[in-house]
Amino acid sequence: MIAFLFFLVFFLVYALIAVYGERKISAFIQDRYGPMEVGYYGILQMIADLLKIIQKEDIIPFAADKRIFKPAPIIVFTAIFAGFAIIPLTSDFMGSEVEAGIFYLLAIVSLDVLGILMVGWGSNNKYALFGAMRAVAQIVSYEIPLGLTVVCVVMISQTLSLQEITYQQGIWWNTIDPDAQNYLFGIKALGIETTAIGGILTWNIFRVPLFLLAFVIFFIASLAESNRTPFDIPIAESELVGGFHTEYSGFRWSLIMLSEYGIMLLVSFLAVVLFLGGWNTPFPNIGSVELATWTSGTPGTFTGHLWGAFWMISKAFTLVFIQIWIRWTFPRLRLDQLMNLSWKYLTPAAIILVLLSALWRMLMI
């Protein structure tokens, strides 16, 4: 219950920050100021926007299929929000300790597609239908490279639980598994044990250097999952006006926008947990200079929560920042080029990575 309330509030606050950040960052990239009027440096702009959106009329087109049109944004939002249930924000704060966490996450996020299809179909608008069809084609095909890179991590970590994957990437692995040992690059034969050193050396991208590639594939696929540029063809405003949510207004529209920003954060959280050490600190223990211990607090205590949440959120926000940065730099791909990228490049590369990860796992034993 606490986790539910926390994540709900966190989600809303994050959305405000992210929209403000998006507008400010895009403004700086484009040599503008962005919002400057409401509050100091436009900080309160998003609150003003929120008030405006809530006051807007909820327009339902006469020709829309109302039974589909009305609940569709709620399904989109629920699917995304339910994903946060298994994100380990700190060492023992998460909505639900699901053993098959990643499996649940991939399944529940796929429900998002259903919601988008309902949004597009229910609107009874040609542009919305175009957008929805593009979104479904895109999300379904990018789930494959995304899933394959997740499989790589699962094979190395030997678990589906996100919390356990995170524990493996830091100095506290021994607290849940006394026999566990981490080695540099995961190779036992090298004989350099890093269990107590922790920090960036035990993050998955360092434990298995192959994962740097997997991370890139995951990140590209996650951009497509969250419909961000250069893969924003479902909401390409120069082609499809507003994409699948053309007909929506007011609160229903804001729910769709909210889930759009939500999925950006969700995939960033997932990337952080899978590759970038989750709530673990990036600083290693170097001899008596115990940077890792100083900056991570003991699991279960107040400082542990504080440091964990700090690292987790700041890493995720960095990834969100990169997503925003990419959006305001690149043009968008065409539908067929998008499919080419997924099926001809990312998927084969991910399959090869799965095989290589299996080999690496053998080196690790």
Next chain:
Amino acid sequence: MANEIQYIFDKDNLKKSEPGKFSTDQLKRDEMIINIGPQHPSTHGVLRLEVISNGEEIVDIAPHMGYLHRCFEKHAESLPYNQTLPFTDRMDYVAAMNNELAFAMGVERMLGIQNNIPKRVEYIRVLVAELNRLASHFIALGTFGMDIGAVSAFFWMIRDREHILRMLEWVSGARMLYNYIWVGGLYYDLPVGFEERCAQFITYLKPKLEELEQVLIQNKIFVERTANIGVLDPQLAINYGVTGPMLRGSGIKYDIRKADGYSVYPEIEFDVPVGKGEMGTIGDCWDRTSVRMQECYESVKIIEQCLTQLTGDHKRTRSFDPRAAVPKKIRPKAQELYVRAENPKGETGFYFRADGRSDIPFRCKARGASFMNLSVISALAKGSLVADLIAIFGSIDIVLGEVDR
């Protein structure tokens, strides 16, 4: 019954006034009619494209125009020449100076005073026209980037265009619709200090152009989206009367500034960039965009040469009066005359017919380059994807004010 409206009812009349070219009966399986515009983010105004699409593929397309029609030609037939001049600004409103130049040149030729115009006036005309060409190309490149999805480039271009608009505002008092070039002269001389500020602007602009070229034009995704898309082969281009950067993008080295050598262009050195098919086929969207980009560099060259002339041989003097050659009465002899000039979009032409008895032209026809260029879209976009249609449309670079006039 002269003041009664005569109207013969005919059933076909209603059909003629129907807004659509296509009807739902002619659709095959899986096809649908989509209206892109008149209110659509990437039609650059109020153009309506009626599209039959089969999923993402475009089967047929018909552009509908007339939403911005302001009766330029009728206005011109009821106003004296000098009063028509501000209306030419409203044709291609992002390159108003170029329209004025063409119109003023035409009237001067009809009066036979084209050789009386002082050199300084001509250089100033070319200077402001080239500045405006830059501004127009910035809009073209920026909005094309936006159509492809790169929003930032658009804002960069708007930023640089703003400097030009401010300078032209300083010159003429208006930001977009200047009425600066008059028949036989100019509204005023350049303001004091303009040459220096213009030179400063050129120094500022050069690295910005290179930056744009790296970020947008050479961008891998941009190239993927535009190379081999919407290939306009030279024959088709000539048949459709396509001119300007679109024609040069198809590899034909035809620039009226060189071909006609009007004003002081023969005294100025500049190249005519043509599409070479560097990234794909000659005449694709990338070539057209690249030609516009190269033309920006050429315009910068022309501006630099104008500035050297304006601060050197044809320096500002106290006694110089830009209105010295402005005729007090414009009444050309009975004649017909077609005048043309290189607008950023293509060939802008005015056809005059004067009866020799009045100050008002009997007929004034304007040729809008965008109108001709737009007509080629159904030939280019048939069979492509919806996303390509937007790219092709953006690469044509139309201004609706010039399409409808």
